[in-house]
Amino acid sequence: MENFTFYSPTFFAFGKGTENQAGEYVKQFGGTKVLIHYGGGSVVRSGLLDRVKASLEKEGLEYVELGGVKPNPRSGLVYEGIDLCKKEEVDFILAVGGGSTIDSSKAIAAGVVYDGDFWDFYQGKTVEEALPIGTILTISAAGSEGSPDSVITKEEGMFKRGASGNALRPKFSILNPELTQTLPPYQTAAGATDIMAHLYERYLTNSTEVEVTDRLIEALLLTMKYEAPRVIADPNNYEARANIMWAGMMAHNHSCGVGRSQDWNSHVIEHELSALYDCAHGAGLAVTMPAVFRYVMNHDVMRFAQVAVRVWGCEMNFEHPEVTALEGIDAFQKFLISLGMPKNFDELGAKEEDIPKLVEVLCRGDGRDGTISGFVTLNEEDCKKIYQMMI
Numbered sequence: 001m002e003n004f005t006f007y008s009p010t011f012f013a014f015g016k017g018t019e020n021q022a023g024e025y026v027k028q029f030g031g032t033k034v035l036i037h038y039g040g041g042s043v044v045r046s047g048l049l050d051r052v053k054a055s056l057e058k059e060g061l062e063y064v065e066l067g068g069v070k071p072n073p074r075s076g077l078v079y080e081g082i083d084l085c086k087k088e089e090v091d092f093i094l095a096v097g098g099g100s101t102i103d104s105s106k107a108i109a110a111g112v113v114y115d116g117d118f119w120d121f122y123q124g125k126t127v128e129e130a131l132p133i134g135t136i137l138t139i140s141a142a143g144s145e146g147s148p149d150s151v152i153t154k155e156e157g158m159f160k161r162g163a164s165g166n167a168l169r170p171k172f173s174i175l176n177p178e179l180t181q182t183l184p185p186y187q188t189a190a191g192a193t194d195i196m197a198h199l200y201e202r203y204l205t206n207s208t209e210v211e212v213t214d215r216l217i218e219a220l221l222l223t224m225k226y227e228a229p230r231v232i233a234d235p236n237n238y239e240a241r242a243n244i245m246w247a248g249m250m251a252h253n254h255s256c257g258v259g260r261s262q263d264w265n266s267h268v269i270e271h272e273l274s275a276l277y278d279c280a281h282g283a284g285l286a287v288t289m290p291a292v293f294r295y296v297m298n299h300d301v302m303r304f305a306q307v308a309v310r311v312w313g314c315e316m317n318f319e320h321p322e323v324t325a326l327e328g329i330d331a332f333q334k335f336l337i338s339l340g341m342p343k344n345f346d347e348l349g350a351k352e353e354d355i356p357k358l359v360e361v362l363c364r365g366d367g368r369d370g371t372i373s374g375f376v377t378l379n380e381e382d383c384k385k386i387y388q389m390m391i
């Protein structure tokens with residue numbers, strides 16, 4: 001196990017009705033004037049936004065609102081949010097929605113207290129300071145409710161890039177599984193896929209002797225394997241939604257990633273797909289992961305064989321572990337398809353003729369040096385082959 005530091009100060013309120021305490025928590029964490037940030041309208045239609053406002057009003061808190069965050073959130077609204085917060089002297093940001101809304105909130109929070117362009121953070125500068133943020137989560141997926149990360153797409157060039165820093169960890173996150181019951185099945189499935197991706201990206205490691213995190217990841221993958229089909233079959237299954245919601249947080253607040261190197265190549269390869277085609281990030285991952293895994297499998301066949309046996313119930317072929325490894329990848333892909341996820345470019349809405357452009361932006365865009373690194377370092381030729389495997 002490698003040396004690490006781990007700082008995860010988010011306060012979590014989990015369960016039915018917890019969104020009605022939003023005002024109390026904002027006050028507890030020092031907010032007096034709040035920006036309520038939300039997406040394209042699901043929180044308006046469900047009545048959640050009104051309940052949140054009532055909760056702030058009950059505590060005598062002032063607020064301004066900014067809706068309109070799109071899935072795969074854009075830089076334009078972030079600039080708008082920064083200006084609004086400065087003008088209104090906002091001192092707390094409350095994200096009501098999914099990963100996109102939370103990430104847009106984090107970008108605004110970092111930008112408000114920074115003299116330069118907020119995009120600097122999405123080009124590698126660590127976020128050391130930000131306005132405090134709280135979240136009320138409505139979809140189990142990105143894990144942004146407990147993570148120090150934010151992903152934004154810059155409109156000029158459509159670069160989808162991430163920023164990071166402990167200052168971006170929410171002060172509090174409200175997790176009520178009931179709020180996810182209004183999700184369309186496709187979004188529920190895309191969210192489950194993203195959660196599993198966050199686990200796989202950490203499982204694919206070059207570190208040795210990391211049993212505790214290996215076992216944690218396997219437990220969470222097994223939970224998702226059990227619960228995701230239950231929630232697709234019955235969207236109102238509160239217990240299944242509750243288990244998925246906490247698994248989504250655990251998968252990405254980094255408890256499972258400490259002390260080990262990680263991959264993240266599937267994520268960066270996918271980010272080009274959701275940037276170009278505006279597909280759901282999880283759906284893009286469902287197509288990307290099996291291709292990446294098959295391509296890099298021989299780098300450490302035993303790692304893939306291990307997850308195949310421990311999670312997917314495959315029988316170990318000691319003579320040919322690559323057979324077991326492949327069976328595990330096949331089982332994972334079959335599982336994602338059974339949830340309703342796409343299996344190839346066509347089903348995702350991606351086009352073969354765009355591959356050169358995808359590779360260019362992935363490997364060279366926004367100052368990259370021609371490679372992406374993780375479990376295996378991949379060059380432009382590798383990435384081209386991986387995209388071709390998705391056709």
Ligand code: NZQ
Nearest residue numbers: 039040041042071072098099100138141142144149182183
């Ligand atoms: O915008 P509204 O109207 O709210 O609709 C959303 C959106 O269309 C809808 N939705 C959310 N909750 C709902 C609901 N509809 C009905 N009922 C509800 N309860 O679902 C759609 C997707 O929402 P979005 O916020 O985009 O989903 P998700 O949480 O998957 O976030 C995706 C974004 O997070 C990034 C992704 O790249 C993508 O941009 N990621 C962020 C990470 C992080 N910050 O740590 C890590 C992830 O790997 C990921 O990259």
Ligand code: ZN
Nearest residue numbers: 142194197281
């Ligand atoms: Zn993800």
